[in-house]
Amino acid sequence: MSQASWRLDVPAAEEALRTLKTARTVLMPTHQNVDADGLASPLAIASALAQLGVRAVPVLSDGALPPSLRFLPEVDRVLAYGVDPLPEYDVLCLSDCSDRRRLGRFYADDPSRVDGTIPIVNIDHHVTNDRFGLVNIVEPRAAATAEIVAEILRVWGTELTLSIAQSLLAGIYGDTLGLRTPATTARTMRTAADLVDAGANPAPIVDALFRLKPRTTVCLWQRALTNVQWTGSVIWAELTQDILADCGAEASEAEGLVNFLAGTEGSLVAAILFSNKDGWRVSLRSLNEDVDVAEIAKVFGGGGHPRAAGCQVTGGEEEKMAFLREVNERASTSNVGTA
Ligand SMILES: [Mn+2]
Numbered sequence: 001m002s003q004a005s006w007r008l009d010v011p012a013a014e015e016a017l018r019t020l021k022t023a024r025t026v027l028m029p030t031h032q033n034v035d036a037d038g039l040a041s042p043l044a045i046a047s048a049l050a051q052l053g054v055r056a057v058p059v060l061s062d063g064a065l066p067p068s069l070r071f072l073p074e075v076d077r078v079l080a081y082g083v084d085p086l087p088e089y090d091v092l093c094l095s096d097c098s099d100r101r102r103l104g105r106f107y108a109d110d111p112s113r114v115d116g117t118i119p120i121v122n123i124d125h126h127v128t129n130d131r132f133g134l135v136n137i138v139e140p141r142a143a144a145t146a147e148i149v150a151e152i153l154r155v156w157g158t159e160l161t162l163s164i165a166q167s168l169l170a171g172i173y174g175d176t177l178g179l180r181t182p183a184t185t186a187r188t189m190r191t192a193a194d195l196v197d198a199g200a201n202p203a204p205i206v207d208a209l210f211r212l213k214p215r216t217t218v219c220l221w222q223r224a225l226t227n228v229q230w231t232g233s234v235i236w237a238e239l240t241q242d243i244l245a246d247c248g249a250e251a252s253e254a255e256g257l258v259n260f261l262a263g264t265e266g267s268l269v270a271a272i273l274f275s276n277k278d279g280w281r282v283s284l285r286s287l288n289e290d291v292d293v294a295e296i297a298k299v300f301g302g303g304g305h306p307r308a309a310g311c312q313v314t315g316g317e318e319e320k321m322a323f324l325r326e327v328n329e330r331a332s333t334s335n336v337g338t339a
Pocket residue numbers: 037038096125143144145175
């Protein structure tokens with residue numbers, strides 16, 4: 001299905017650069033549970049700003065670098081929140097962050113950090129983005145924030161170095177699962193091809209993001225798959241802190257699992273429920289065009305994309321089952337005669 005192409009808001013891209021250039025230091029906190037797009041985008045922007053003599057520092061809001069993202073170029077320049085001291089900063093640039101609460105502990109420890117007192121440049125492709133920035137470049141039709149960043153850097157006149165090209169391609173591949181998702185357009189592919197022309201190499205990206213996995217991930221999948229359950233058309237599995245600890249695994253290692261479950265015949269939605277102290281953090285996926293999991297997640301205070309979203313369920317077993325029943329109901333009623 002071809003989609004109407006989007007057009008970069010060029011004046012906003014120029015205004016973003018003007019704002020970023022006023023900074024002595026730009027801080028770039030990532031969203032929590034950072035993924036390839038969420039980290040590669042700020043890395044590419046930081047490199048582009050370095051060409052202009054502007055210091056920009058990406059910060060992992062969760063305080064840790066997911067092992068699968070260690071391959072990203074110049075990842076050594078990334079700080080870990082709560083581990084490394086934060087530099088003084090006078091402009092914030094958030095990329096791939098649909099709302100400020102997604103900044104995890106960086107937000108929770110002090111919400112006034114992102115109340116607008118320090119100007120925010122907001123670059124994102126989530127349809128649920130609430131345009132919280134002083135400058136907002138939000139394009140939901142882009143398959144990845146990195147796809148938008150590639151356009152922005154063109155406007156900025158950035159030299160497309162090997163590491164910038166590799167970062168941006170990693171961001172695009174990450175969100176499109178290697179140019180395979182419905183959000184992937186001809187334009188996405190052309191941008192990817194331009195990046196390959198600039199020297200980016202897809203092979204190590206595909207290996208790092210989709211093939212290589214630690215043993216802990218196999219342990220996690222093994223434990224999760226023995227506990228797969230159905231609530232109507234919702235296929236789901238719960239991962240407790242105990243399971244994560246037994247396997248020595250991180251929650252981020254279950255991302256592939258929820259995508260795997262989403263391809264199960266007869267399912268409309270796949271969910272992984274990660275238990276936490278308040279209840280569960282839920283990751284939702286659907287392959288069905290008629291089911292918008294971002295809309296479903298929104299009902300529970302979450303957000304994301306039509307095919308991939310997340311939210312928090314607060315409470316106990318009763319609230320958990322009520323949540324799953326409601327997801328099933330919303331998925332089933334939004335859908336006419338499928339699966
Ligand atoms: Mn993204």
